[in-house]
Amino acid sequence: RTDSDRLWAALMEMATLGATAKGGVNRQALTELDRQGRDLFIQWCRAEGCTIRIDNIGNIFARREGSDTNAKTVMAGSHLDSQPTGGKYDGCFGVLAGLEVIRTLNEHRITTKAPIEVVAWTNEEGCRFPPCMMGSGVFTGELEFDAMMARKDADGVSVSDALDAIHYRGSDEVSPSEIKAYFEPHIEQGPILEDTDTTIGVVIGALGQKWFDLTLTGLEAHAGPTPMHLRRDAMMGAAEVTQALNRIANEHQPHGRGTVGYMALHPGSRNVIPGQVKMTLDMRHWEPDALTAMGDAVAAAIEEICQRHGLTYELTPTADFAPEYFDKACVEAVRQGAEKLELSHMDIISGAGHDAIFIGRVAPAAMIFIPCKDGISHNEAESATPSDVHAGCNVLLHAMLEAAGT
Amino acid sequence: RTDSDRLWAALMEMATLGATAKGGVNRQALTELDRQGRDLFIQWCRAEGCTIRIDNIGNIFARREGSDTNAKTVMAGSHLDSQPTGGKYDGCFGVLAGLEVIRTLNEHRITTKAPIEVVAWTNEEGCRFPPCMMGSGVFTGELEFDAMMARKDADGVSVSDALDAIHYRGSDEVSPSEIKAYFEPHIEQGPILEDTDTTIGVVIGALGQKWFDLTLTGLEAHAGPTPMHLRRDAMMGAAEVTQALNRIANEHQPHGRGTVGYMALHPGSRNVIPGQVKMTLDMRHWEPDALTAMGDAVAAAIEEICQRHGLTYELTPTADFAPEYFDKACVEAVRQGAEKLELSHMDIISGAGHDAIFIGRVAPAAMIFIPCKDGISHNEAESATPSDVHAGCNVLLHAMLEAAGT
Numbered sequence A, B: 001r002t003d004s005d006r007l008w009a010a011l012m013e014m015a016t017l018g019a020t021a022k023g024g025v026n027r028q029a030l031t032e033l034d035r036q037g038r039d040l041f042i043q044w045c046r047a048e049g050c051t052i053r054i055d056n057i058g059n060i061f062a063r064r065e066g067s068d069t070n071a072k073t074v075m076a077g078s079h080l081d082s083q084p085t086g087g088k089y090d091g092c093f094g095v096l097a098g099l100e101v102i103r104t105l106n107e108h109r110i111t112t113k114a115p116i117e118v119v120a121w122t123n124e125e126g127c128r129f130p131p132c133m134m135g136s137g138v139f140t141g142e143l144e145f146d147a148m149m150a151r152k153d154a155d156g157v158s159v160s161d162a163l164d165a166i167h168y169r170g171s172d173e174v175s176p177s178e179i180k181a182y183f184e185p186h187i188e189q190g191p192i193l194e195d196t197d198t199t200i201g202v203v204i205g206a207l208g209q210k211w212f213d214l215t216l217t218g219l220e221a222h223a224g225p226t227p228m229h230l231r232r233d234a235m236m237g238a239a240e241v242t243q244a245l246n247r248i249a250n251e252h253q254p255h256g257r258g259t260v261g262y263m264a265l266h267p268g269s270r271n272v273i274p275g276q277v278k279m280t281l282d283m284r285h286w287e288p289d290a291l292t293a294m295g296d297a298v299a300a301a302i303e304e305i306c307q308r309h310g311l312t313y314e315l316t317p318t319a320d321f322a323p324e325y326f327d328k329a330c331v332e333a334v335r336q337g338a339e340k341l342e343l344s345h346m347d348i349i350s351g352a353g354h355d356a357i358f359i360g361r362v363a364p365a366a367m368i369f370i371p372c373k374d375g376i377s378h379n380e381a382e383s384a385t386p387s388d389v390h391a392g393c394n395v396l397l398h399a400m401l402e403a404a405g406t
């Protein structure tokens, strides 16, 4: 069993770096605070006798050797960077649970066959430097190194410069082919475990995602003198597209999701009919065919709505991720861990993107979810209980031991 | 007949003050440019032998005496201030058409029984200092003088200070009881005259208006991990309210109008379900009962929508104007003018607020509309033809002569 208090203490100490007044964390990728978090993590790992490798995008790998010198590594990890108004658990829980596994193995003088490695991926959040999951994306070849190095934050600072400024541009070459299995513990960031009173989510994969930018253009006109039948009201189009996206997501249950999170009206004056609306569409589904069908249905709805309201439109894809189905053996190792520990558990699908999704494309991977209060994350109010954190870490220990052998 | 070229030249000269690169005008209320416009107008009026009065809110009255010293005055006017990206005609057309009537009477040495007066109301647009129609509102007692004096622009400058800075705080006492009839020529600011190929709109009144601010509050949550049935998506509420407002306006045709011109999503991130949406509702109708019914129907729809989506809401009225029915005799004078001049004309209802609406509450009033290109105003692209401008001015001449007597 892992040490509940030790893990909790590590989480709380890490959370002091960038602590916000409202009890959250602001420790964005490649900032001075991120450097402090990385330094602390490395210091803790070195104290456990780990060797440290840092790759060209700043991903940190802390290694505990196994008895079989030919064996591939069993890895656990997540990320240490946070949203600007983030919480204490999103990311840190996965990294520090991995550290706690190593501490536990050391404490009980357990030697695994395969080496154990804990990884902290660079810039998972993507809020300072888009896109998200940058470190794991470069590591797996899903994102192009040079292009990522050139990405700039709002102040014009590049990833390359920020990486140098905190001295985390490494030269160690770490290859996905070294990975035997990758496990990522994470808070669910959704309400399902809490809603069903379940401690462990056995994550069998992740929803595919299709993101679009949509611009609807009509005719800006005075709200008073313009009769309803002579309008080309872009906001009417935006309202109907929002409803269509929702209806289509509801028609593709239980896995469909449809969200309009951003909308900007031009000119945005209370007595002017909007001539233009810019909005975003976020669609997700578990089955590739259903995700394609949702995208097609939304595109057809936009066409019909725009024709009816005399609008023109521009629909631009901004992200397109296939659903990820995690490795059956890794998933089973998580499930067995929960079983042995007699923890309530359920199979669950991640609705959000995670580093594990990129890793899963090049190596066997799975995730372990624990509940978070009200399903809230990316929010200073993010909260998880010590007992759930402990349970998730113990499941990780079991899964890693199963994969690494003793 | 009025002089088409002279009126057009006056309009174009006035439009040089605050001329924008895109062919529009930026001459906002109580600015240095507004002062120049006012000075030019007064200079032109003095050259025609008019006496000038300026009241405590800076409204300018230019008077040409009549033969009957006991008679009340027949007034024409509108406003000289513009929107920040306004056009050449909105407001100026009405004031300068009034001036052109005086020039024509002088040219033909016609003495009217009643005195003729041309008025330029202060701050009709309300864009620098809300609300709109400030000068006519104070003049008629619809708006409170002290409260208006204290209104500040975005830089913190008060109406009182701005009025002093351009030396247009007057001490002349002008009373609504002096008015025999008030006529306001204006561009339609809508598409109806153009759509029906009509030159003159005989304005029989104006739609009543109900404005609201609406805040919908749900629960901010991650767009991926949150299933559709566990959401409290404020944007879904906003989309349905937008559609309900539209449907209700369409159920109250031909006079109903419903517009959502402003909407702000919180946090406004593409992969976050909006926890809060702030939006505006603009409803208009010709019949008081129908306007009340629209307001009630929208309020009921909001209640039902919010209940269904698990949202709370706050609905705050921000404006409530009764419909205005113009004086029958004034309207008939406009209609007869168009008839005599053999101009195509139709009865029309103003969808927008105008100074004439406040004046109509305390004295006989009517308006004369001419077409504007594509129904567009509050836009640098605002456009009207010399022939329509001339036609509108001639109808004003006839209506004023009818009301003033010769």
Ligand SMILES: NC(=O)NCCC(=O)O
Pocket (backbone or CB within 6 Å): A132, A189, A351, A352, A353, A354, B224, B271
């Ligand atoms: N885990 C997480 O918040 N990922 C962000 C990308 C997404 O919207 O799924």
Ligand SMILES: NC(=O)NCCC(=O)O
Pocket (backbone or CB within 6 Å): A224, A271, B132, B189, B351, B352, B353, B354
């Ligand atoms: N004429 C005009 O644009 N008035 C503004 C107030 C309104 O929206 O009716």
